[in-house]
Amino acid sequence: MGIYSAPGVADADVVGPSVFADYGRGETDLEFNVGVPGEFRFSSRDDDTESFVWSIDGDGPSGTTPADATGWGTTMIAPARPGWQTLSVLGVEHDGTRSGTTEYEFRVDNGPLVTGGMTAEDDPVLVGATLTYHLAPRRPGVTAYVFQAEGLTEFTVPARADGTADHAWMIPHPDIRTLSIRSRTADGTLSEPRYPYLSVNGADPVITQSGGYGLNMAMTFRALSPMPGVTQYTAVLDNTPSTQQVVSAGPDGSASFQYTVSKRGQHSVVIHAVNASGARTGSRVRTWTASDRPIVTSAEFPLDSAARSAPGTFTFTPRLGGTTAYEYSFGGATTTLAANPDGTGTLHWTPPAMGAYTLSVRSLTANGTRSELTAGHTFTVAPRTGTLTSFSPHAVQAGAPRTITLTGTELTAQDKITVQLPGGSSTPTTIKSVSADLTTLTFTADLTTAKPGLADIVLHSAATGELAGRYTIIIDPAPALRVTKAPAITGSAKVGAKLTATAGTWTPAATSVKYQWKSNGSAIAGATGSSYTIPASQVGKRLTVTVTASRSGNTTTSTVSAATPAVVKGPAAKATTKPKITGTPKAARTVTATPGTWSPKPTTYKYEWRLNGKLIKGATGKSLKLKSTMRDKKLTVTVIAVRHGHVDGRSTSAAVKVRR
Template sequence: MGDHESFRHGETNLPSFSRAHRRTTVLVVASTLSCALAAGLAAVPAAAAVTAPTDLRTADQPCATAAPGPHLSPSRLNDAQAVVLRGTFSRTSEETGLQAEFQVWDTTTPEQPQQWLRNVGEQSDQVYVQLEDESKQLDGVTYAWRVRVLDGTDASPWSSTCHFTVDRTGGPAATVTSAVYPAGSWDDASGAIGVPGAFTLTSASDDTVGYRYRFHSAELSDDSDYALVDTDALGGPATIGWTPRAAGHHSLAVHAVDRAGNWSGAAYHEFYVRETRPAIFSAAYPDWGSNLNYNVGVPGAFELTATVTGTASFVWRIDEDGPSGTAPLGADRTATVMIAPTRAGRQTLHVHSVTHDGTAHAPRAYAFTVDNGPRLTGDTDRGVTIGSSLTFHLAPRAPQVEAYLYWPQHSGLTEPPVEKITVPARADGTADLTWTATGTSVIGLRFQSRSTDGTLSEPRWTSVSVDGAAPTVTRTGGTDVGTPATFTARTRMANVVEYVATLNGDEATKQVLAPAADGSVTFGFTSTKGGYHYVTVVARDAAGVRTEQGGTSWSVVDGPRVTSTDFPATGSGPLATGTFSFTPRLTGTTAYEYSMNYGPYVTIAAQPDGTATLTWTPTGTGTNRLAVRSVTAAGTRSMSTQYTFTVEAGANRVTSTAPTPRPRGGVRTTAGHR
């Protein structure tokens, strides 16, 4: 089925298609058709067929019968980034195989139209095309279009002519001016918090219909969202009002928006808002932490410094219902106020300057904490080994303390439910407590006092680092299958009563072991098969607290031992027949399979004692590689032992060898098939 035929089966009513699914056939008519366009003649109108398409729409906008029509930016219209043309027509149920013929032309060259054909679905009364060829939809060009319905050799009358203009690019950046907040530096700061200002946005393009803008303040963490303001007239300016909530550096980003919705490049207006809020400092009640020498009802000094010329006094208050007052300005532009907070916890001091003319300027908000949490001494901010304890002494900083509550804080994204533990206070309000580390997720402890009326103090925090004391494990022996491996484990946990050791995670191998006098333990495992093996060990104390898991891993070899006096792994062998001896590590070996120089495996039988001898004649000199594996009667295969040796012409045959350590690279084992 060709492209034209495929259009007859659905998809005619779908919105814009992606370029990968387009089914539009574009035919650019190169011949001169100005007469045809003027007379509306390109095919014979169908007698009593379908009427000319109506309800014409360009990119979902009504038909513009006069140029330039709507300005369209294809990239902003749809996923296909194409202008969509559509219309409707009246049809009868007998009509099949209809096509829509669209003509699109540059209004300056009407004699060179583009012809776009698209099949019409058999149940559809819609004509539709999306213009995806960018080379035929040029930026800045005004196009006209019309459509008719083809029925074989017949055609409906042409529709009315519609227009649109392609606009793919934004204009030049706008300019920004403001009398109250002109561009400048900190030395040129203007206005003030709460002082409104106007900004005039001016475009260099006569195509601008609006401006998108956004303010940013260096002091505030939240950027405002982009807002849109319309121009007074096409290509004209716009004015926006704005009132700062902070002082210091600000910026205004502006984009001019044209009729097609394109944004211009950004214009940035950088300016500074004058600081009029007084500065506040207090060592008694700092804004970064707490001073435990001060508490509820304890007066503390707050130093206020004027930033506005002509300041006469300061007005202050704590929150909405706390203490409040005024303070006259001193000779050094400062005033010191003694304030006694009436409650514990986080609160905010608000202070503003009042000038001699009675003007009240923007307030400064100074947040601080009044800490009435208990005084904590002892093992604070320390590490501890799991199973061991930390001790703390608690002294009250709130009235009539009857008890203390404490709870651990855990690391991780999800903390377990908080379970507070209560410790009664002595008559003098003090208490001592001991905390034992039972898990490694604890990163700190919090403490609160509770007064007789049930009031809880601010919490006190101390950091904790818990050592999981995972046992260290060392091994000797056990590298050959069937031979015992001996392990020694020891831990930093105090008063260990038992170790639990497991081989390869198999619960059936678990050993529960009592420690020696020095706190260590020695135990063994014998591996019955080759390959990777591991031992895990945890320790426990009398309270049942267990350490983190320690362990070690190693490889057990079950491949056969290979030796040869004729072809030693070190030195070289002669270009003559020689032998290799195979000795099993795998219990129950009845045969061996060997491969010389990566050739196919050959089987030889084992002697009753499990050994075997291979006689072999080299065919040339050079390096050779012998791979050997053991096989049991049940078909179990060991790892493969790799034996590398060299054959040289004229080499002496070795008639005897003395036991020496095997140099690295002589005989090695690798995992083979089982």
């Protein structure tokens, strides 16, 4: 607080003068103090005023101030003491007539200069925090400063030789609203008080509550105060001193309490905190109503709501300690439901009809104690049309049943789903699952024979038969089979050999395969089996096999094996019975060659005749006429077995001697 400094105005009665002064009535100006002159101006209400007679409190300064021609008088007055004072002034006319008296109250402030602490712009300071004040005297001889806080014993802070002092003051409790500071001289004289701005945040603990709201069920209260350095908390239940609990603060500055009540009705817990310096926070009160009625909740049948006609679940949460069962009714007969091991109850229920329902429930203990009956869980069962908001995927492949997921509200397994294919036909659908909250539905559509293009998904709500939504989905071509191991040909690429084709490996696995053998890339007529015996016509050509794989729901795919080497001739025929020469081997006679027996059977035979191992020129027939020049020489015949596409086979007869 400061000295009142702005000019003040005293409203006198109709006969007294008006007063204007530097020592104002309601404002502080630290330029003024005891012994400091201030200007006082008097204004007469009578134009004939000659002077003004004034005095302060009878025993203070006094004097006479002349009035000017306009009826104004001005004087400087130095107050002789601090505090509230009254200036009395009256006007005197030229003939000695006196006006009425005006009394002007003002305050002279010699309190100390106080800086530090806090300002009105600051947020309230937490209880337990420390404010530092810097003190300076505004009068001589100051030896100490006296602090007086609301509700606390005053204390003294000694001053330095120059009369100044500093003091760090901890706010000890939340109920302090004012703080006064006075300077004191050696003779014990106190100055006017200074009231530094002070706003205290009581740091009331924040209380969170958990646990049972029922009877004989532990309720946990966690308290956390923003006051720095909290060391412990004190809690009292229902203003009953015997219930007091004192708990040390944990590492996070909080503490927890547990109380169990056994009476129905409203209860309260009051908690405050203290720190190591003894500062105490404000008290926070937490109230609650203890009831042993069970709590009834349901996702499908919420309280005071319109629910759909579908199966749902009610959950009963006990507030009666030791609950072992529940009694419930929907306005008719009462049914008993055993509690779960944790004391809760789970009731699965399907509405028997549309309409309004009220579910009433009470808890039971093993000794027959019954709780209060719930006020009634009311709701209405009514048909509701579902809605669609999205679907996925946005594209599926033809060729097999595909799974599609719909998202929306009020979706049920009884809803009707139609998929209209490109071309106008529809395909069968099967609902596979619906989420418990009725927001997600999964179904399959048979797209085995569907053509690529755009298809419509249409959903009609089972509850009302109304259209719930329509979406367009893209049907892509069926996926092709993919070969992971190419077909291969086994066997020798030579005439007469049997080649065998392996189908290769496909993903997904093929259910059927077809073969087509090719020669130098051209299809071989009739060669459509998994094996192929090479005819002579393929000599010099490279063979491949094309395997075509099929599977329901996938596009048929073909792939070609690696080519064989160029086909070579088959092995030569072998004589199983050697050729021989028949007839009489004498000059001028004719002998004949029998070809013997061959495997495989040759197409034709050729012959070569030799004498003493030398080829007889021109002797290539089956028969040979002997000449006289051949006498006494050894005659042989070599039979050449010719088979188309095979190497020629050769076999030579035993030698015979040409006789004379």
